[in-house]
Amino acid sequence: MAISLDSNDPGQVASASHIEFETSQPGQRALVFSGIAIPSWNLNDDNNIYHQTITVNLRYPVIAVVNASVSLGLASIGNDDSAFLFATDSDTLCIDNNSQELMLQVDAALSGDPSSLNRFGYQVVVVVTTQSTGISGTIRFSKDVFDASNLTEQQVQELFLVSADTLTVLPPPPGGGFGQNQYNPVAYGQLGGLTWSGDDFSVPYTIAGAPYNVELYGIVQIGPAFKPSGQTTVVTQTGGPSPVGLKVNAPSVSGVDFRVTSYTVK
Amino acid sequence: MSCTPVNVFVPQVTRIPITGPAPFNTLVCCCVVGSAPIPGAGIGYVTRAEVTMGTDFVLADFDQRVPPVFQHSTAAWLAGIGPGEDDTWLYAVDNVSDTGFDPVTGQYFINLDVGVMYPHIPSQFQGGIQFNIYYISVCSYVLVHEPPKAGSPLPFPLRSAVRKQDHGGKLLGRAVNRGAVVPFVVPCNAPPTFQATFVTGSASSAQLNTCPSQCDCCRESRCARGGRRVGAELFVRD
Numbered sequence: 001m002a003i004s005l006d007s008n009d010p011g012q013v014a015s016a017s018h019i020e021f022e023t024s025q026p027g028q029r030a031l032v033f034s035g036i037a038i039p040s041w042n043l044n045d046d047n048n049i050y051h052q053t054i055t056v057n058l059r060y061p062v063i064a065v066v067n068a069s070v071s072l073g074l075a076s077i078g079n080d081d082s083a084f085l086f087a088t089d090s091d092t093l094c095i096d097n098n099s100q101e102l103m104l105q106v107d108a109a110l111s112g113d114p115s116s117l118n119r120f121g122y123q124v125v126v127v128v129t130t131q132s133t134g135i136s137g138t139i140r141f142s143k144d145v146f147d148a149s150n151l152t153e154q155q156v157q158e159l160f161l162v163s164a165d166t167l168t169v170l171p172p173p174p175g176g177g178f179g180q181n182q183y184n185p186v187a188y189g190q191l192g193g194l195t196w197s198g199d200d201f202s203v204p205y206t207i208a209g210a211p212y213n214v215e216l217y218g219i220v221q222i223g224p225a226f227k228p229s230g231q232t233t234v235v236t237q238t239g240g241p242s243p244v245g246l247k248v249n250a251p252s253v254s255g256v257d258f259r260v261t262s263y264t265v266k
Numbered sequence: 267m268s269c270t271p272v273n274v275f276v277p278q279v280t281r282i283p284i285t286g287p288a289p290f291n292t293l294v295c296c297c298v299v300g301s302a303p304i305p306g307a308g309i310g311y312v313t314r315a316e317v318t319m320g321t322d323f324v325l326a327d328f329d330q331r332v333p334p335v336f337q338h339s340t341a342a343w344l345a346g347i348g349p350g351e352d353d354t355w356l357y358a359v360d361n362v363s364d365t366g367f368d369p370v371t372g373q374y375f376i377n378l379d380v381g382v383m384y385p386h387i388p389s390q391f392q393g394g395i396q397f398n399i400y401y402i403s404v405c406s407y408v409l410v411h412e413p414p415k416a417g418s419p420l421p422f423p424l425r426s427a428v429r430k431q432d433h434g435g436k437l438l439g440r441a442v443n444r445g446a447v448v449p450f451v452v453p454c455n456a457p458p459t460f461q462a463t464f465v466t467g468s469a470s471s472a473q474l475n476t477c478p479s480q481c482d483c484c485r486e487s488r489c490a491r492g493g494r495r496v497g498a499e500l501f502v503r504d
Contacts, residue, residue, distance in 0.1 A: 015362035019339045019409050021293055022286045032407040034341035036361060073343025073403060078356035078383070118358065121343035123405055 003039045003054045008185060013037050013056060014119070023127060028066060033058050033124040036075050039108070039117060046083040046113040054120075058102040059186060061211045062128040063248065065102075068093045069125045072106060076119035084112035088120050099211035100248065102126070133246050135164055135189075135207040137239065137256035139220055143199040145262040146228050151194065158225035162189030162205045164216040164244070183219055186211055215243035218256045230262035279323045281412075289335060290409040296323040296374060297405040299345045306384040306398065312356060314381045316363060319404050321374045326412040328372025337409040338365050342378055346401035350385025357382055359402055376404050 007016040016035035023030050039054045072088040087109040094103050104124060110117045139160055143149075148159070165183035172179045189207035196202065210216055220235045222228070240256030280295040298321045307313040325334055340362045347357045364377040384398040 014360060015340070017339045017362075019337045019407060020287075021284045021290065021409060024285075032339040034339040034362075034405075034407075036342065036359065071341065071405065073341075073345075075343045076356070076358035076360060076381075077344070078354075078358075080354040081352050116356075119360065121341045121359065123339070123341035123407075125407075 003041065003052060005037050005039065005054065005056045006184075007033070007035055007056055007059050011038070018058070018060065027129050027131070028127055029130055030125075030127045031060065033060070033102070033104075033126070034122065036119050036121045037106075038119050040119075041108070041110055041117045042114060043110055043112065044114045046111055046115070049085055049109055049111045051089075052108050052110065054106045054108055056104040056106070056122065057096070058104060058124065059211075060102045060128075060209060061100040061133055062095060062102055062130045063100070064129045065093060065095065066127040066129060068127070070104065071123045073121045074117070074119075075121040076116075078116045078118065079112045080114055082113040082115070084115045086110060086115065086117055091122075093124060093126065096211075098213045100213070101211050102128070131251050132208060133210050133212065133251040134253075135210055135216065135218060135244055135246075135256050136205065136252070136254045137218070137258065138202045138204050139235075139258045139260065140200055140202045140238075141260040143196075143201065144229065145233075145260060146201075146226055148194055148201050148226075149196065151225065153193075155225040156194045156203065157191055158223045159194075159203060160191060160205070160223050160226065161221040162191070162207060163187065163219050163221075164189070164207045164210045165219045166214055167217055167243070183217060185219070186214070186216070210244075210246055212246050212248055212251070215245060217243050218258070220258045220260070222260070226260075228260075228262035230264040232265065233260060233262045235260050279321075284409075287409075289411045290337070292410050292412045294323055294374075294408040294410060295405070296321040296408070297403070298322070298376075299401055299403045302378075302380050302382070302400045302402055304380065304382060304400075306382065309386075310354065310383070312358075312381050312383045314379070317378050317380055317402075319376045319378065319402070320368075321376065321404075321406065323374040323408065325367055325372045325374065325410060326415075328367065330369050330372070334367050334372075334410065336367075338406055340365055340376055340404065340406040342376070342402055342404045344401070345403035346399050348385075348399055349388050350398075351388040353385035355383055355385035357400060362404075365406065365408075374406070374408065376406055378402065378404070 005012040007013040014036040018031055018033040020029050020031045037054065037056050041052060043050055070091045070093060072091055074086055074088060077086045089107045089109055092105040094105060095101070096103055104122060106120065108117060108120070163185035164187045165185050168182040168184060170180040170182055187207050187210040189205045192204035192206070194201060194203050218237065222233055236259050238257050238259045240253065244253050244256060246253065282293040282295070284291060284293050298319050300319050302317045304313050304315040304317065328334070342359045342362055344357055344359060358381040359378055360381060361379040362376060363379045365375065367374055380402070382400055387398065
């Protein structure tokens with residue numbers, strides 16, 4: 001079975017990072033993706049060589065790839081007193097047909113009794129054609145909930161953590177009980193500057209780089225700088241669609257607004 | 267098959283001018299292969315450590331009063347391991363834990379979380395390799411802002427070389443000795459009378475210079491000793 005890894009999950013890809021910079025061509029961007037993927041592939045057979053395709057979702061939507069160069073290397077391997085083989089044989093850079101996200105596919109091989117191909121490092125240097133995708137809106141709260149008028153610029157950035165998440169509905173456990181909604185962040189947002197009008201504060205946000213053709217849910221989590229007056233804080237979406245769907249011909253959605261309220265149960 | 271050598275200054279740090287995003291104007295690519303000098307903890311135990319890999323990248327016009335603004339994307343993997351036989355072993359580069367600039371020198375460094383369980387060294391190696399080999403390769407792309415070069419073909423000022431040039435010397439090139447930059451400077455056109463006794467870098471024996479004791483460029487005591495290496499600088503013939 002193929003192994004799929006998400007570069008947004010530190011448990012699946014360690015120290016995942018990317019930088020991007022401009023080229024002289026409009027609509028093109030150059031990017032460098034790096035990380036240490038964690039397939040944690042183990043087996044107990046040194047009579048055969050096993051092959052496996054490992055896919056790393058780089059979590060970056062693109063229209064097309066212009067040029068690319070990929071480097072790979074084994075990063076964590078182990079064996080216990082047997083014949084062995086470890087290999088990252090080849091790589092393919094591809095675009096997910098649905099979400100348009102960049103994917104790195106690595107063909108690996110392993111043998112040993114036991115052997116572990118725990119991690120491999122990768123670096124992808126790529127020029128892509130892209131367009132800005134984004135979800136944007138405003139988070140509002142009243143002065144009664146939290147007086148933010150004296151916050152520094154740094155503290156404003158720590159008020160909320162905003163992300164665009166996919167939703168996985170987990171079925172009820174065997175024997176009864178309730179199912180669960182599990183939200184998986186695929187892109188994170190940045191906060192703008194704090195403004196207020198009367199007793200109402202507002203913080204704009206933008207989530208860039210969200211994937212296409214996926215049902216996305218805007219999630220706002222309370223940050224360490226937000227000190228609500230009440231014991232319980234609730235974030236409610238007050239504007240825009242839910243879920244949000246981005247298309248290649250409609251890559252941005254704005255007006256996805258939220259309001260934060262707080263109360264104390266007596 | 268013939269080929270023409272590419273004249274690359276060392277250290278081999280590639281700087282690519284870029285137009286953005288602000289405030290960055292340079293993309294730096296620096297790669298390094300180094301050993302992870304961590305001890306083994308014995309059979310059946312994994313030693314974990316954080317190791318620092320220094321690179322040849324020094325931020326131009328680094329000012330230790332100003333924290334550098336930079337972004338990076340860094341990958342790491344195993345470059346060489348072994349030897350071992352009939353044993354349990356593990357070599358792991360788990361994480362790029364940190365990157366930054368040395369606050370004193372401005373040298374770019376990379377921190378890695380590594381782990382290792384060394385195997386038993388094969389008996390047939392006992393007469394030769396008697397230590398475990400653990401080499402790691404790191405490659406980092408760094409977005410930085412560096413001031414434009416002011417008429418110099420080199421990416422950053424060579425103060426000692428400039429000082430020697432004031433004495434009539436001529437800059438030939440540079441070499442690297444364990445990470446230290448060694449400028450080659452010609453102090454004078456005088457006929458040779460001594461030979462440097464310790465040479466590092468790529469200077470050929472034909473370039474070695476000797477100086478007459480009456481030469482204004484050399485100190486009398488230096489010539490009287492028959493030549494020596496002073497600091498990190500070598501004196502070579504034009």
